[in-house]
Amino acid sequence: xxxxxxxxxxxxxxxxxxxxxxxxxxxxxxxxxxxxxxxxxxxxxxxxxxxxxxxxxxxxxxxxxxxxxxxxxxxxxxxxxxxxxxxxxxxxxxxxxxxxxxxxxxxxxxxxxxxxxxxxxxxxxxxxxxxxxxxxxxxxxxxxxxxxxxxxxxxxxxxxxxxxxxxxxxxxxxxxxxxxxxxxxxxxxxxxxxxxxxxxxxxxxxxxxxxxxxxxxxxxxxxxxxxxxxxxxxxxxxxxxxxxxxxxxxxx
Amino acid sequence: xxxxxxxxxxxxxxxxxxxxxxxxxxxxxxxxxxxxxxxxxxxxxxxxxxxxxxxxxxxxxxxxxxxxxxxxxxxxxxxxxxxxxxxxxxxxxxxxxxxxxxxxxxxxxxxxxxxxxxxxxxxxxxxxxxxxxxxxxxxxxxxxxxxxxxxxxxxxxxxxxxxxxxxxxxxxxxxxxxxxxxxxxxxxxxxxxxxxxxxxxxxxxxxxxxxxxxxxxxxxxxxxxxxxxxxxxxxxxxxxxxxxxxxxxxxx
DNA sequence: AAGTGGTCTAGACCACCGG
DNA sequence: CGGTGGTCTAGACCACTTA
Numbered sequence: 001x002x003x004x005x006x007x008x009x010x011x012x013x014x015x016x017x018x019x020x021x022x023x024x025x026x027x028x029x030x031x032x033x034x035x036x037x038x039x040x041x042x043x044x045x046x047x048x049x050x051x052x053x054x055x056x057x058x059x060x061x062x063x064x065x066x067x068x069x070x071x072x073x074x075x076x077x078x079x080x081x082x083x084x085x086x087x088x089x090x091x092x093x094x095x096x097x098x099x100x101x102x103x104x105x106x107x108x109x110x111x112x113x114x115x116x117x118x119x120x121x122x123x124x125x126x127x128x129x130x131x132x133x134x135x136x137x138x139x140x141x142x143x144x145x146x147x148x149x150x151x152x153x154x155x156x157x158x159x160x161x162x163x164x165x166x167x168x169x170x171x172x173x174x175x176x177x178x179x180x181x182x183x184x185x186x187x188x189x190x191x192x193x194x195x196x197x198x199x200x201x202x203x204x205x206x207x208x209x210x211x212x213x214x215x216x217x218x219x220x221x222x223x224x225x226x227x228x229x230x231x232x233x234x235x236x237x238x239x240x241x242x243x244x245x246x247x248x249x250x251x252x
Numbered sequence: 253x254x255x256x257x258x259x260x261x262x263x264x265x266x267x268x269x270x271x272x273x274x275x276x277x278x279x280x281x282x283x284x285x286x287x288x289x290x291x292x293x294x295x296x297x298x299x300x301x302x303x304x305x306x307x308x309x310x311x312x313x314x315x316x317x318x319x320x321x322x323x324x325x326x327x328x329x330x331x332x333x334x335x336x337x338x339x340x341x342x343x344x345x346x347x348x349x350x351x352x353x354x355x356x357x358x359x360x361x362x363x364x365x366x367x368x369x370x371x372x373x374x375x376x377x378x379x380x381x382x383x384x385x386x387x388x389x390x391x392x393x394x395x396x397x398x399x400x401x402x403x404x405x406x407x408x409x410x411x412x413x414x415x416x417x418x419x420x421x422x423x424x425x426x427x428x429x430x431x432x433x434x435x436x437x438x439x440x441x442x443x444x445x446x447x448x449x450x451x452x453x454x455x456x457x458x459x460x461x462x463x464x465x466x467x468x469x470x471x472x473x474x475x476x477x478x479x480x481x482x483x484x485x486x487x488x489x490x491x492x493x494x495x496x497x498x499x500x501x502x503x504x
Numbered sequence: 505a506a507g508t509g510g511t512c513t514a515g516a517c518c519a520c521c522g523g
Numbered sequence: 524c525g526g527t528g529g530t531c532t533a534g535a536c537c538a539c540t541t542a
Contacts, residue, residue, distance in 0.1 A: 018519075020530055046508060057532050062509085070322075072504050078509045079539035096503045100448075193503040196352075198494035199451035199469035217451035217469040223503075242450035249501055251348045251445040251475075252324045270538075272511055298527060309513050314528085330528045331521035 025054055026064040033073065033084065034228035040086035040183050044074065047082075073191060087179035087190065094177060096193055096225070099152065099245045107146040114209070115141035116168040118160060125157045128224050128235045136160040140171060143209055146245070153209050153239040162188060162233060188233055193225040197247065206239050219247060277306055278316040285325065285336065286480035292338035292435050296326065299334075325443060339431035339442065346429060348445055348477070350499045351404065351492055359398035366461070367393035368420040370412060377409045380476050380487045388412040392423055395461055398497070405461050405491040414440060414485060440485055445477040449499065458491050471499060 029044075038044045045053070050061045065082055068074040075083045087095060094109075101107055121129065121137040129137070137157045144152035156178075158166070163186050174181050182188040202216040210218070219240040227233045240247065281296075290296045297305070302313045317334055320326040327335045339347060346361075353359055373381065373389040381389070389409045396404035408430075410418070415438050426433050434440040454468040462470070471492040479485045492499065 020518095022530075048508090059533085060531060063530085065509095076509065077540085079507080079541080081508060081540095098501075098503070191504075195501045195503065196498040197449065197471065197501065198498050199471040199492075200494075201469050215467065217453050219449065219451040219471075222498075240451075242452075246448040246450050246474075249350075249447045249449065251350070251447065252443075272537095274511075295527095300527090311514090312512060315511085317528095328528065329521090330519070331526080333527060 021056060022060045022063040022067075025050075025056060025061060026067055028054065029064060029068060030073075030228060036187060038084050040084045040189055041088060043081040043083050071191070085189070085191075087177060087183060093180060096179070096190070096223075098247050098249065099240055099242075100248050101146070101245055108148070110145045110148065111142055112145070113140065113142045113172050115139070116171045121157070125235050129157065129159050129232050131159055138163060138166055150210050151241050151245060153206055155237045157235045159233065162186065182233075189227050190225045190233065191227055192230075193223050195221050195223045197221050200239070202239075210239065210241055212241060216241075218242075221247070273308060274312045274315040274319075277302075277308060277313060278319055280306065281316060281320060282325075282480060288439060290336050292336045292441055293340060295333040295335050323443070337441070337443075339429060339435055345432060348431070348442070348475075350501065351494075351497050352500050353398070353497055360400070362397045362400065363394055364397070365392065365394045365424050367391070368423045373409070377487050381409065381411050381484050383411055390415055390418055402462050403493050403497060405458055407489045409487045411485065414438065434485075441479050442477045442485065443479055444482075445475050447473050447475045449473050452491070454491075462491065462493055464493060468493075470494075473499070 029050075032038065044050070047058050047061050047065065050065075051058045054061065065074060065076070069076050069082070073085055075085055077083065085092075087093060117139045118136055119139055121131050121133060121135050123133060125131075125137055126133050126135065131137070138160050140154075140156040140158070142154050142156070143150050144154065146152075160166070163182070166186070170185075174185075176184070179190045182190065198220045199217055200220045202210065202212055202214055202218050204214055206218065207214040207216065212218075219238075219242050221236075221238040221240060223234070223236040223238070224232050225234040225236070281302075284290065296302070299310050299313050299317065302317075303310045306313065317326060317328070321328050321334070325337055327337055329335065337344075339345060369391045370388055371391055373383050373385060373387050375385060377383075377389055378385050378387065383389070390412050392406075392408040392410070394406050394408070395402050396406065398404075412418070415434070418438070422437075426437075428436070431442045434442065450472045451469050452472045454462065454464055454466055454470050456466055458470065459466045459468065464470075471490075471494050473488075473490040473492060475486070475488040475490070476484050477486040477488070
């Protein structure tokens with residue numbers, strides 16, 4: 001149990017704060033995930049393999065994985081293995097979209113890109129993305145239609161340094177959901193997001209894009225999405241028509 | 253391990269679905285909580301005591317408690333014990349209120365009751381509360397002011413059969429947050445809630461109550477709150493002014 | 505049948521809290 | 524100091540998947 005190993009640094013009597021073994025294992029797993037040792041959709045090694053690799057018991061690895069699974073970074077499948085989360089499976093696409101039709105039915109969705117620009121980061125966006133004001137961001141504007149009726153007007157900002165080679169043409173040609181595309185094409189996994197929600201009146205532009213009258217109430221959803229290490233990777237402002245859809249949420 | 257006990261029914265080879273021991277323990281704990289064996293704010297017995305009581309190992313009790321703690325029904329405090337959740341502590345009052353000021357400051361709050369009636373349940377409310385249409389509900393209307401500015405107009409429905417003895421006078425005299433009052437006075441613990449959120453235009457009445465102009469965009473939040481056993485105990489419609497506040501949410 | 509995650513146990517020890 | 528929750532282990536066995 002005391003081989004020369006990067007873990008188990010006997011954290012009794014040290015300057016640093018106490019951290020249980022399984023938290024250290026969790027940190028190591030997170031590092032491997034961040035570095036792409038295992039890609040979204042792939043299986044990570046079995047619990048026993050990881051236990052051997054880290055020289056700890058299965059139970060300790062298990063507790064580390066438990067937490068990562070609770071945070072939706074990993075998915076356990078009994079009898080099969082433990083897998084890296086992805087936005088790329090039918091079941092979890094639009095995982096972050098909380099807008100639902102009032103009746104239960106599954107609407108058809110269509111995305112139309114209406115603009116894509118490279119610009120110097122506006123001050124507010126730069127702050128939210130932890131960029132310098134001189135950095136470049138990619139700004140994408142699009143309309144999402146549900147059952148062929150325009151419903152969401154999105155305004156999206158991405159750090160250009162991370163999304164290298166994202167051209168307007170590429171954006172227009174892409175057919176995948178954005179987060180699935182980000183994963184596969186740019187290696188960026190969106191793990192978590194914070195949203196702040198308001199009711200606003202439709203401006204002339206948004207009214208025209210969404211085919212409603214100026215002044216109509218719209219749900220404004222501002223999102224900041226994060227990847228590993230709480231690094232912000234996207235800012236998104238959505239304007240939602242909520243006459244036949246609603247934003248659902250659960251409180252605990 | 254096979255004393256005559258209400259648990260551990262050797263669920264191999266039976267008609268019923270497999271359920272692990274810790275789930276059975278969890279169900280027993282839930283039953284005790286629902287029946288009020290331990291009241292909100294109180295400590296439940298120690299893990300070792302519960303292990304003895306149910307004739308299982310500490311680890312099994314632990315896993316049951318872990319899940320209840322993850323659902324916010326219990327709160328663990330190292331060195332002190334495990335406690336039944338309550339809406340009555342300074343730290344967690346307004347636990348279900350997601351409206352936050354745009355700047356970080358903590359606003360002062362005031363609640364003014366503007367109406368309280370006993371009525372036959374409207375069809376929609378009856379459905380949401382799983383009542384018969386002939387059942388009586390209590391309808392409370394109030395305005396919440398933040399920093400002395402009216403910000404939330406609430407319309408609340410409660411099953412009269414459960415909230416026995418809730419008179420208009422009692423409602424007016426109560427100074428506690430509602431959910432804390434429900435706990436102490438009526439023994440109803442609100443554990444979980446679903447919300448659906450829309451943007452709407454202020455009607456004449458809501459505009460007057462909230463001192464905004466007719467047609468102003470308001471955030472409409474419809475909530476159904478549940479107690480033990482997923483029994484719905486409250487329906488609430490809130491209209492929020494979101495010019496200086498926002499509804500915050502986290503996605504995982 | 506082999507391999508994976510999931511359960512359960514018994515016991516040792518640690519960190520935190522209060523008297 | 525004793526009592527509480529929290530960690531960690533080693534090992535046995537169960538349930539689920541795939542081949």
